[in-house]
Amino acid sequence: MNLTDQQQKFIHTWGTLGTNWGINKTMAQIHALLLISEKPLSTEGMMEVLQISRGNTNMNVRALVEWGLASKEMISGDRKDFYSAKKDIWVIARQIAQQRRKRELEPVINALKELKKETPNDEQHKELLERVNDIEDFSIKVDSMLEKFVKSDENWFYKVLLKLV
Amino acid sequence: MNLTDQQQKFIHTWGTLGTNWGINKTMAQIHALLLISEKPLSTEGMMEVLQISRGNTNMNVRALVEWGLASKEMISGDRKDFYSAKKDIWVIARQIAQQRRKRELEPVINALKELKKETPNDEQHKELLERVNDIEDFSIKVDSMLEKFVKSDENWFYKVLLKLV
DNA sequence: TTTTATTTTCAGTAATTATTGAAAGTTTAG
DNA sequence: CTAAACTTTCAATAATTACTGAAAATAAAA
Known part of the structure; x- marks a missing residue:
């Protein structure tokens, strides 16, 4: 060939x-x-x-x-x-989003959760804790969006786009 | 230190x-x-x-x-x-999205545009052209969402999330 | 200007990641 | 069962990517 x-x-x-x-x-x-x-x-x-x-x-x-x-x-x-x-670009994108989330996002989020638990709430760790909390909040939001994306059909995306106009 | x-x-x-x-x-x-x-x-x-x-x-x-x-x-x-x-996680995320789009997405999209131009519309390239067209359509949509994200404030994200419930 | 402090560059090297290919493992046909 | 067809594994090696450190460049002070 x-x-x-x-x-x-x-x-x-x-x-x-x-x-x-x-x-x-x-x-x-x-x-x-x-x-x-x-x-x-x-x-x-x-x-x-x-x-x-x-x-x-x-x-x-x-x-x-x-x-x-x-x-x-x-x-x-x-x-x-x-x-x-699989040839449907929508299915492909969802599949990739799902896999990357599982493989390259979840472990980080879990590590940060762990980290927060074991970090004393003192002056030295003030910045660290602020950053970790911010990242956690942010990632929960992105994650929830990603989850919706993964479970969605193509239609969902159009709807979101329309609402954003 | x-x-x-x-x-x-x-x-x-x-x-x-x-x-x-x-x-x-x-x-x-x-x-x-x-x-x-x-x-x-x-x-x-x-x-x-x-x-x-x-x-x-x-x-x-x-x-x-x-x-x-x-x-x-x-x-x-x-x-x-x-x-x-910069410490604002929202600003950081936007900055990263913007940069990665410019560096690691735009060149691909442009290459595919080029490719489409120079591809004969024959039987042999049927699948290729379908795929390229699908990817282009998809990336235009993702891109427009990303653009909104990049130009947005935190508020935008909350609004989108709320509408998705 | 000259000297000293600091930053930048980049050829050489180290570390990491990807690939090969042959041996071991598995499956199917006879 | 045995042999052939095919797939999987993984130690050795290649390719890529990242890092070092010293020399060159730049900037500030004397």
Whole structure:
């Protein structure tokens, strides 16, 4: 299989986006490839197109499945596993928001909660406690918005936008 | 100068958060340090507390200033430069949203626009074009929300939340 | 101006993160 | 069951990213 310049550019752009936001480049690139692929792809297919190793492919496909962005497809008459990506941008965004919240936000919020418990309320910790409290308040609000986003349908977003006008 | 365990933990947590989201760990840690510091700090002060080199300190303080998260303070009777961070979590969030949008979102959106222009509208590029169009539509909407967020005051957020109930 | 204090830069190096590939594990067909 | 097809794991290695420290540049004081 061979990609056109445009397809390669899309994959490259998506990979860079991933890298900039702390996502493995290969994971983002496989995602991009699946996003523009009409049919499910096998590990071999991805390896060939992206010029990456079997191990790399396997690990990052697994990550995509764990993130709920791709899923295994059975193709009758073939023993290989095939994978395809969810294509609805709304579903994708929700899925990513949900996962990043769980992985890269919740642990921080919990650590700050812990921290607050064990911090004496003295002069030396005045600034720290103010900051932690502010961050907690803020994150509760953002979190509640994110939660609504994650559980929403596309409609929700339009409604919010309209109300903001 | 010496930090308590709690202060160190805060700095560590903030550094990890940065790393997970594609921000230099030291940059995030200096930010955290300034956030919980009552008075402006000199380069020496930060170097000592965080145990990092002059060069590293200098580069990351500059980055914080460029991001609009910290600013130089003149302290009379001292030739050194001192720095302090903005402490309002709302201002911080807006500043970060604005900067990340400019640095890590706009270039992607522009690349996709370019890509769309140069992609032939044929069978081979059907999926690609659908995806790019979807992403563009989506990002316009998110962008408009982000813009409102960036230009908003805290009040805006509460209003939105209330309307969502 | 010269000297001293301070900041900036950046080539070299260290630390971290990502990738490979072959061996071990698993599944399916015969 | 055995063999072949395929997938997974992970130690070794490569690639990337971050950090250091000393030299160069700049700014302030004498």
